[in-house]
Amino acid sequence: MTHPPHPQHTPPVVLIIPTLNEAESIAQVLAEIPANLVSHVIVADGGSRDGTVEIARGAGATVIETGRGYGRACLSAAETALPNAILVFMDGDGADDPSAITCLVQPIASGTHDFVIGSRVRGRSARGSLGPHQRLAGFLIGLGTGVLYGVRYTDMCAFRAISRNHLLALGMRELTYGWNLEMQMRAARFGLRTLEQPVDNRVRLGGASKVAGSLLGSIRAGSRIVTTFLRLALAPKPNASSMGSS
Numbered sequence: 001m002t003h004p005p006h007p008q009h010t011p012p013v014v015l016i017i018p019t020l021n022e023a024e025s026i027a028q029v030l031a032e033i034p035a036n037l038v039s040h041v042i043v044a045d046g047g048s049r050d051g052t053v054e055i056a057r058g059a060g061a062t063v064i065e066t067g068r069g070y071g072r073a074c075l076s077a078a079e080t081a082l083p084n085a086i087l088v089f090m091d092g093d094g095a096d097d098p099s100a101i102t103c104l105v106q107p108i109a110s111g112t113h114d115f116v117i118g119s120r121v122r123g124r125s126a127r128g129s130l131g132p133h134q135r136l137a138g139f140l141i142g143l144g145t146g147v148l149y150g151v152r153y154t155d156m157c158a159f160r161a162i163s164r165n166h167l168l169a170l171g172m173r174e175l176t177y178g179w180n181l182e183m184q185m186r187a188a189r190f191g192l193r194t195l196e197q198p199v200d201n202r203v204r205l206g207g208a209s210k211v212a213g214s215l216l217g218s219i220r221a222g223s224r225i226v227t228t229f230l231r232l233a234l235a236p237k238p239n240a241s242s243m244g245s246s
Helices: 026-031 052-058 070-080 098-109 132-149 164-169 179-189 215-233
Strands: 013-019 040-045 062-065 086-089 115-119 160-163 194-198
Touching: 013 026, 013 070, 013 098, 026 052, 040 052, 040 070, 052 062, 062 070, 070 164, 070 179, 086 098, 086 164, 098 115, 098 160, 098 194, 115 179, 132 179, 132 215, 160 164, 160 179, 179 215
Parallel strands: 013 040, 013 086, 040 062, 115 194
Antiparallel strands: 086 160, 115 160
């Protein structure tokens, strides 16, 4: 989905939506995107077989087919985005409210922060939209990052914003479900100015969550998150000049 360009003094905002079988929700998600703010929408598809790709293209989004891996989809889309853009990541299931894109982008556009992450814990969550295990995971990860880096997160929400330049400089390596945590840990390690913004969380519009929708999905995602945390926690502390190399 492409909209008229922003004034030259405002960085372009590129919305990245990783998808895998989101045909029931993607059309409504794309319809709700604020056209006056978002310059370009990239749907990064991981192998949908339910018509997600065709629906997204029909709605005007740029679609890239990346192969499996949540992190791979996000990174592939970021690499193809406009230079100097502010990147916003949002899931395609309809749980994130696109109207909150403004509060994620504004601190970066104004120059006060480098990385803004939505917190569903601090916002309002519809009944059944955020499970106790997700709240607990966010709390435990927040404790860990607080001890390691002095940065306390409350959530690992996929809804977040960061400049393309900063993201690519972080040296992201995790290509599956540890992507969100790796971004948060690397941002803290390298001293990015980070802000959590309360965001509302809705019940997904259709389908089942690839993570919380099954026991096996939860186990797989949980193992990747734990592995990612340990890998970064045990890595040597980077020098200020080594951003992106660890």
